[in-house]
Amino acid sequence: MNPYARPQAYRESSVLTASPEQLVVMLYDGALRFLRQSEAAFGEEAYTHGGERMARAEAIIDELLATLDMGVGELAERLQAIYVFCKRQLIDARLERDATKIRTVIRLLDDLRDAWAQLAAGGGSQGPSMPPLVA
Template sequence: MAVNNPYQAYQQNQVQTLSQEKLVLMLYDGALRFCRQGLAAMEKKDYAGVSNNLGRVQDILSELMVTLNRDVGEIAENLYKLYDFMYRHLVQANVKKSATMINEVIDLLQQLRDTWEEATRIYQTHDYRTRIGMNWQG
């Protein structure tokens, strides 16, 4: 598919050249942004906006679920279950028009995002030390 808009081409290239770690962080950031936009729409009683934004979060959660390698062990399996829980929780939040339920998902996503960012930082620091021959713990 050809991209005619130079900005879209730039964005597509940026996403395609990101590391897996940064892509996951972007997905978490997007999910959080759309959850918050869904909450804002709910406050305005814009239920189409709520549904649209929560649907986008569900799309992100689906992407995280299908790209997760569940064969690596218990952590991956538990993460899958957590994504599935959040997905279903958002479906119910949309049906019930529950800001509380959306906030619960925001809290979970924020914790996952912060943990992922910290793990990535530690991994990159360790990887850098290994590449330059530092084997010490610090």
């Protein structure tokens, strides 16, 4: 038996059984992991590796953008604006080789991740004032 198959099976199981809110938290966790790796690589002037890690984070941000339910109104519009801002910051970080711009995105996504984690744990309202934001 492949010893590496078990963690993969656990990960797949957790994704398949997660609520939409928990899936969003997982996406944030992945993006933050890649962004921290990118920031560290930029700090070591390993820009190619940092750019690769950043591209993975950008793909996750693209997924967050694509799954927003824009029919729910202002909150989804604000999240969309934040995600677009994050993408712009990452483009600038890559062009300018500036780790501080990556750090800005990390702070924003970390705050959003905490809010979604609270929602996923049942700490938020999912009623009329807080409609589902993911399609």
